[in-house]
Amino acid sequence: MKPWRFIAVAGLLLGAAAQAAQVGLIKIDGAIGPATASYVSRALDVAAVQHDQCLIIQLNTPGGLLDSASEIVQDFYDSKVPTVVYVAPAPARAGSAGVFITMAADVAAMAPYTRIGAAHPVELGAGGEVESTSETMKTKIENDTATFAQSIADKRHRNAAWAIASVRQSASITAEQALKTNVIDLIANDLPDLLKKLDGRKVGDKILRTANATVVEIPMNAWERFSQLFLRPEVMFVLMLMVIYGFIGELSSPGAILPGVVGAIALILVLYMSAILPVNLAGLVLIGLAVGLFVIDIFTPTHGILTAGGIIAFFLGAMMLFNGTGPGYHLSMAWIIPGTVVTAAFFIFVIGAGLRAQFKPVRVGKGTMLGKTVNALSRIDSQSGRVFIEGEIWNAVSGTPVETGQPVEVIGVDGLTLKVKPKPNGEKL
Numbered sequence: 001m002k003p004w005r006f007i008a009v010a011g012l013l014l015g016a017a018a019q020a021a022q023v024g025l026i027k028i029d030g031a032i033g034p035a036t037a038s039y040v041s042r043a044l045d046v047a048a049v050q051h052d053q054c055l056i057i058q059l060n061t062p063g064g065l066l067d068s069a070s071e072i073v074q075d076f077y078d079s080k081v082p083t084v085v086y087v088a089p090a091p092a093r094a095g096s097a098g099v100f101i102t103m104a105a106d107v108a109a110m111a112p113y114t115r116i117g118a119a120h121p122v123e124l125g126a127g128g129e130v131e132s133t134s135e136t137m138k139t140k141i142e143n144d145t146a147t148f149a150q151s152i153a154d155k156r157h158r159n160a161a162w163a164i165a166s167v168r169q170s171a172s173i174t175a176e177q178a179l180k181t182n183v184i185d186l187i188a189n190d191l192p193d194l195l196k197k198l199d200g201r202k203v204g205d206k207i208l209r210t211a212n213a214t215v216v217e218i219p220m221n222a223w224e225r226f227s228q229l230f231l232r233p234e235v236m237f238v239l240m241l242m243v244i245y246g247f248i249g250e251l252s253s254p255g256a257i258l259p260g261v262v263g264a265i266a267l268i269l270v271l272y273m274s275a276i277l278p279v280n281l282a283g284l285v286l287i288g289l290a291v292g293l294f295v296i297d298i299f300t301p302t303h304g305i306l307t308a309g310g311i312i313a314f315f316l317g318a319m320m321l322f323n324g325t326g327p328g329y330h331l332s333m334a335w336i337i338p339g340t341v342v343t344a345a346f347f348i349f350v351i352g353a354g355l356r357a358q359f360k361p362v363r364v365g366k367g368t369m370l371g372k373t374v375n376a377l378s379r380i381d382s383q384s385g386r387v388f389i390e391g392e393i394w395n396a397v398s399g400t401p402v403e404t405g406q407p408v409e410v411i412g413v414d415g416l417t418l419k420v421k422p423k424p425n426g427e428k429l
Helices: 003-020 034-049 066-078 097-104 135-156 160-168 175-180 191-198 222-230 233-252 258-274 281-299 305-320 333-358
Strands: 022-029 055-060 083-087 093-095 107-110 115-117 172-174 214-217 373-375 386-389 392-398 407-414 417-422
Touching: 022 034, 034 055, 034 066, 034 222, 055 093, 055 097, 055 191, 066 097, 066 135, 083 093, 083 097, 083 191, 093 097, 097 107, 097 115, 097 135, 097 160, 107 175, 107 191, 115 175, 135 160, 172 175, 233 258, 233 281, 233 333, 281 305, 281 333, 305 333, 373 386, 386 407, 386 417
Parallel strands: 022 055, 022 214, 055 083, 083 107, 093 115, 392 417
Antiparallel strands: 115 172, 373 407, 386 392, 407 417
């Protein structure tokens, strides 16, 4: 083959290869949690199977669970496909857990007018406020998180000093500052600009060919979408209320079936979610105590003292129920206060009335005749006799003989025969 023909064929092959190049893309917009970690892990596997040049993770997050961020970082380290985190579009941010994810990527990129930082770990309270913890615990968490940030920066040859400052001092910077201080690798205006700037970059042993690559988005599957909406503190809180209402409703109205079935399904879902979400055991115990106090107060004359204690226990339990160290994984007062009010009202007015009704005297049927006093229609002895009661003539028997016209009290019902006894010193009615 003549040299010019060889060059032409090689050029065509290289052009075809470049044209056939493909890049995977996923978009994360919101808090980092278990569903996010699962999505990233699956996307990396899909990108590897598709032989993508790289996987671009377009990121916009206020932060989230540190455990989930750690899983994503580990997946980046183990990935067979180069990873590119792109904080975009403006005014997107990589806050808190997003700092670790961005810096752990093979290539860290940001769009203009975006920001990154504020990775200081906090224990969020029920309303999103920072909870007070002991100084020792604060120091332990801060030191561990700062070391984690430093290890990521060292591995990716990025600014370790700033990574530590983002944790210890909540440092936050713009994309332009991040590029100057070696926190990220490049700034790209948009996705096509990013592909051009990635082209020719060496990642490990691989040189990226992305200039003319086709971008193929890897969407969340049905389960990941469901988990993203479902694995939320608010959803778990509502399911817990369904468990409480369902089981207590079934106990107060035996045989209703539906409340018990709903409560059982909700219980299984709560157990599943409690193994994934950052649930505080003390919060669960307080809510269980509250339910116990509500039920006990229905049957005991405590004048509402136990109910008041139950309301306080339920409120505190709901506040302590989740101990997430990031935005998006706490229970706000907008859920806690209505939940407490509705639960208290449910036990006081609905369940209380239902359970008390079960212990009231029977008002219909044969049981209504017990204790009533009537005159004997005939002589009553242990074998036979008759009385007129409830508009009907009934057979009656008595261990003590009773003469006609004497008053008797109904003390039992045996089939169609009443058991009676003479009223002491009784006169004819």
